[in-house]
Amino acid sequence: METLLPKFDSVFSIDCVIFGFDDGELKILLIERNKEPFKDWWALPGYIVEQNESIDHAAERILYELTGLRDIYMDQFYTFGDVNRHPQGRVITVAYYAMIRLNGSKELKPVSNYASKAVWISVNDHPKLAFDHEKIFSRGFEKIRNKISYQPIAFELLPEKFTLTQLQQLYEVILSKKLDKRNFRKKMLNYGILKELDEKQKGVSYRAAKLYKFDKKKYSKLFQKELTFGK
Template structure:
């Protein structure tokens, strides 16, 4: 069942997912192109109704899995949007989720009837979105900007193996400000949360950078002991 098939609703719950990715030096989100009214042909956040027999978190995971075939991604509840008039066809309260995924790791699935296709769009340069999805995105982006400074979630957006410059660029793009290279490296390495690999970049026309992995196990242990990551 799809929201648009319904006549005037009493009230319904949906979930909408703000799925961030990082690719070609830009922060992107996953949007679908709507095939039906209202907001036909607009871009929108992927979302769906919450089934009677599933928890809200499950519904959000389901939406994401249908799109990407990925489980096991970083996901958290963002905020609930429920203004009386946010949906033109009746009251739909939507719980927005916030997700970070590794773009390269998967391809996008073909979609059901209500959406033509899913695509990665640069956050910096978006057309108007359907419903109040612009508002939801803004809230999500602020959350990302805040959270990345005091939780090591940036790694969720990078490949398993990454260079320090990639990591720095990610922070610069998200925080929208330049960062000093030497100070950044000193700080990020001082946490002892990066594993230096015996491997380097390949096929780059300059000195190849070392690759690193994030040590999640160690982070979880340190966190239990009161350690706090803070950039």
């Protein structure tokens, strides 16, 4: 174990709150640190922004290194800049969230040099986190909870083909409350951004549900109109 705390100037880092949905549960990707400080603690995946990369690029890189996934929608949500948030010096971190499809089990890549492992852990049952990562996580969760209320971002978390019940379950875990089935379906179908497929769920031991696809074109038409106060 190292004891000497090095001195350094200000550093930028990125931390990622990466959400996945599987088996009715909302999960986040956590790593186990293999370095001081907070060695052996769980933490959000994150790393230093390199000198010649944009912060968006850094976020994508970190996601890629951990999951092998590219071209995932990521959004910056807050920057944490308290003086003492990192015990070794001044580190300001820009937090991003991402939402990715976990089709069954999505294997995680062996992780580079700063983590011994990376796992998907249920948001409702996650361990204590290093640094101020609990704060970052909560804020990220809050962010998607708010966002889902006015933009159906939830599709990012579902497989390409999904049932309305799966969609509703996802809303329910993000919002932490039960929704009415009929009202939910009415509202979703009314948006006109779902395409009904000629296909049904397979491998279930009860009546199979219709599958739907998300219609990206209609989505952008609908939701790029800005929010309005009304006349």
